[in-house]
Amino acid sequence: xxxxxxxxxxxxxxxxxxxxxxxxxxxxxxxxxxxxxxxxxxxxxxxxxxxxxxxxxxxxxxxxxxxxxxxxxxxxxxxxxxxxxxxxxxxxxxxxxxxxxxxxxxxxxxxxxxxxxxxxxxxxxxxxxxxxxxxxxxxxxxxxxxxxxxxxxxxxxxxxxxxxxxxxxxxxx
Numbered sequence: 001x002x003x004x005x006x007x008x009x010x011x012x013x014x015x016x017x018x019x020x021x022x023x024x025x026x027x028x029x030x031x032x033x034x035x036x037x038x039x040x041x042x043x044x045x046x047x048x049x050x051x052x053x054x055x056x057x058x059x060x061x062x063x064x065x066x067x068x069x070x071x072x073x074x075x076x077x078x079x080x081x082x083x084x085x086x087x088x089x090x091x092x093x094x095x096x097x098x099x100x101x102x103x104x105x106x107x108x109x110x111x112x113x114x115x116x117x118x119x120x121x122x123x124x125x126x127x128x129x130x131x132x133x134x135x136x137x138x139x140x141x142x143x144x145x146x147x148x149x150x151x152x153x154x155x156x157x158x159x160x161x162x163x164x165x166x167x168x169x170x171x172x173x
Contacts, residue, residue, distance in 0.1 A: 006165035007036055011140070018133050023105060024086055026129060030136055031079035034058060036164075037143055040157045051076055061142045066135035069114075070125045073098045105129040 004012075010033050017026040038057035039049045046053075058072035068075075077098035080090035092098045102117065102124050104110040113126035147157045 005161070007033075007161075010036065011137070014133060014136070018105075018129065021106070023103060023129060024082065026133065027078075027082045027103070028086070030132060031075075031083055033136060033140075034062065034075075034079070037061070037140060040160045041143070041147070041153055042156070042160075044156060054079070057139075057143075061139035061146075062135050066138070067131055068127055068135055069110075070099065070101060070127060074101060074125060100124045101127050103127055103129050103132075 010029055014026055014029045014033065017023075017029060034054060034057060035049050038053040041057065042049065042053060054076050055072040058075055062068075062075075063072060073092070077090045077092035078088065078101040080092060081087045084090070088100050088102070090098075093100050100123070102113060104113045104126055105128065110126040110128035110131070117124045117126060147154045
């Protein structure tokens, strides 16, 4: 079996969680994946992903043509809530700088949920998890393609990929 790195395992884990309707873990892994992808493209002199890096990567690779009706800041604020407390709340949302997100999946449609939220006057966005998972996979492919076209980005990605955890099977003697 070929060796796979932690990023490849993360993508597999997102799919496994989603297929088993483990929505909160799906979202936590997906948001971690966005952080990781943003980290891969950071400038040489920057080691840590910041909010603006998450937003930039999301705006560039995830949101275009995705059908997701929220901003990168809305997703970032939802990421903070999910990753830090497994809630839909974050400091960014409490300050009113981003809108809260409710999620729909499977045969429950985000459009239907959004209509209900609009009727009761809640400033909350409905996002389809299925669409978000699909958009992430497309975004990863877009990023890989972009790194193949841009020699500097490709070099930075290569250096950072070498740091990602790798499972290596060692045979006992």
